Amino acid sequence: MYFRRSTTVKYFIAALLAAALYCEWLIYLVQPLYWQNLECPSHDPSCTKILFIADPQIQGDEAVPPPLSYLFNWDSDRYLKTTFSVVMNHFKPDVLVYLGDLMDEGSISTLPQFHSYVKRLSNIFDVNYPIVQVWIPGDNDIGGENEPIKKDKIEDFKRVFQQPTVVNNEIHPNIYFCAHDHESKYVQQKKDLTQRSSHQMLAGNFVLRVPFYEDSLYEIFVPTCSYRMGTGKIGYGVAIIESNNQEMKYTVLWSPKRFPYLFFYAGIVIVLVLYSFIFFSARLAHKRLKSVIKSDKVPLLERI
Known part of the structure; x- marks a missing residue:
């Protein structure tokens, strides 16, 4: 009865549904x-x-206990799957390059755990047309950091x-792609390793253009x-x-943030729980007060 009659709660739930529609669907279209x-x-x-995919680091079984x-x-797997799908539909790449740290606990996992993480990755980075995929292991996948x-x-x-054979250390490339630092930047220097300069690539429409005849090396993070x-x-x-x-030409297709929306959901839940607790407490107190007043109006002999 409370939820059917409370206009405040109805508007509250409607606002929550509208916010969820934006956070879980519309934001990825925009x-x-x-x-x-x-x-x-x-x-x-x-x-x-x-298309370069860096540091997805899907969470393993040891970081947080169930449930x-x-x-x-x-939530993190669904976010990766959704953003990857949007990028694939927008860019339609010919080659996918995974720049390591695919799993958070790959280097310490048992073989059954490792296979379960691979199944999750396969579901997240699902491609519906033939494409070349290059998988590079990171320290979280095979060890090497701690x-x-x-x-x-x-x-x-x-x-x-399993993947195509990758050429190692024979072509002396001018451009290197790397990850691990979780940031977007590029470092430019002469081939003799002088005149080194670092440049941040922040959110926006910046496009890095690199002619291959240039006498420079580029390290792109x-x-x-x-x-x-x-x-x-x-x-x-x-x-x-x-x-x-x-x-x-290189640029970054930025994904929407996630934590602000998760904090928003948590705040909504907390407010709803507090509102419900205060409302029901007030209703219970009101009923008890009415019961006391009613009993006081009954004649003494009828109360015995």
Whole structure:
């Protein structure tokens, strides 16, 4: 009866549903409107589109005990899946490059846990057309930061993430892509390793243009695509190589923040619980008061 008659609660629930509609659906439709549109020229059949996915670090089984772990993993996985799907539909890449740290606990997981994390990654980064995928392991996948690199993890990684042969250390590239730092920037220097300068790539429509004939080396840091990494600058790196492999353009397709909306949901729940507690407490107190007043009006002999 309380929820049917309370106009305040009805408006409160309507506002919550509207906010959830925006946070869980509309925001992902609006975000591409702010992205730079990198497209291959129609007259350049050699043009290649590359999508860089850095540091998804899906949460493992050890970080948070159940049942909270189920909720946290579900939300972070769904966020990654949604943002990845939006980027794929917008950019339509020819190549996917995963820049390591795919899992948060890959380097310390058991084999069954490792396989369960791989299944989650497969569901998150689901591609519906043939595409080249390059999977690079990070320290959270095979060790190397707080523990030595583990040979068994390297073998597990190779066995699960089967991929084309990657050329190592033979072509002397001018451009290096990396991750791990969870930030977006690029470092430019001469090939003799002098005149080094670092540049931040913040949210916006900035496009980095690199002609391959230039006498410079570029180290491009791709930001994390996960909201769990403690930064509000979340996104996917995209690049096109055009003009018969003579020029590259690179930018970041930024994802919407997630934590502000989660805090908003938590605040709404807290307010609703407090409102319900105060309302029901007031109703109970009112009923008791009416009962006392009613009993006082009854004649003494009838009360005996």
